[in-house]
């Protein structure tokens with residue numbers, strides 16, 4: 001018999017071709033999938049074995065765009081009149097301290113892991129060392145960034161940074177945290193959005209991210225105000241502005257991408273930009289992206305939660321929102337019932353997500369040699385089985401709470417929906433308490 005570290009027996013597996021294979025085993029050694037095969041012929045033993053009967057093994061999900069530090073705004077933003085950003089978000093986020101961000105990071109990652117998310121791609125806030133610490137403790141894989149802003153009248157003096165300070169603090173974050181946890185934590189650069197970054201800052205971000213060969217996470221083509229700002233100040237559209245500062249390339253993770261022109265789509269496709277849609281946030285605030293057109297241009301698209309403040313971080317649900325909004329607005333008028341087919345959607349969820357994290361060569365597939373970032377779903381439930389196609393039901397019916405077990409970087413992080421790395425009850429109690437303190441300090 002061969003020895004591995006973690007073994008999953010007699011399980012259904014979602015293949016990289018989006019078919020289901022039954023009665024398989026998966027052997028994990030270190031942080032990689034060492035072998036897959038027919039369970040009847042499994043040559044492995046392991047100190048830890050999970051029984052896979054009634055379950056489906058699939059790639060862990062990637063939350064391609066999130067805001068861990070806004071987590072404690074949960075329930076605070078519904079039915080609020082404008083300007084939510086200046087009245088609530090800025091006083092809230094600018095008042096956060098290290099401990100707030102650590103706890104917020106833990107709560108956000110707790111929710112993500114329970115939702116089947118094995119990698120979080122964070123667009124960032126101020127106290128990112130604390131969020132990196134939370135990621136390290138939670139066991140999640142993370143690509144973190146420190147948000148940068150050096151202009152905009154809405155920023156209170158204590159939150160304002162010069163371009164040089166933005167860069168120096170990002171450099172320190174990169175130096176201290178990139179590669180932590182044997183590479184489980186990576187650091188990207190970030191620009192909040194083009195309206196809040198001066199030309200000097202954009203230039204420096206392009207320069208430093210190139211020097212480190214790391215990614216840049218940005219909000220892009222999110223809404224019409226941003227387009228209007230770019231047309232007024234640069235006589236260019238948002239993606240064209242970023243291109244002018246050499247930021248449009250295959251190291252750019254662009255979140256939202258709703259209000260893009262045809263030329264901008266071609267530009268992003270030509271430069272292999274990594275796109276992340278946040279369907280719920282887009283539907284609420286920004287509109288419906290031209291997803292079929294983006295895919296047709298060759299772009300890879302992942303799915304993001306845009307943070308847990310206004311949703312339950314269920315990426316299966318986000319995918320359904322995208323599917324039906326595109327179907328209603330772009331499919332129906334031209335009578336195209338397959339404008340976004342199931343396998344395309346599933347590919348966005350797993351491979352598109354891995355692409356947002358820069359992990360496309362080693363995650364997003366249950367494949368030998370790939371990272372052991374895997375989840376098990378309980379499929380023997382009335383909303384899933386019986387079915388003519390489990391692959392179709394993955395998009396049509398499965399929800400985050402169906403995830404029972406989570407393996408990240410080869411380690412079991414959740415078993416039977418119990419998180420093994422964090423004290424869930426204590427975090428909830430601490431969060432409830434701290435939320436009140438933060439709101440009191442922020443005056444919201």
Ligand SMILES: [Zn+2]
Pocket residue numbers: 065066067123219255306
């Ligand atoms: Zn965002």
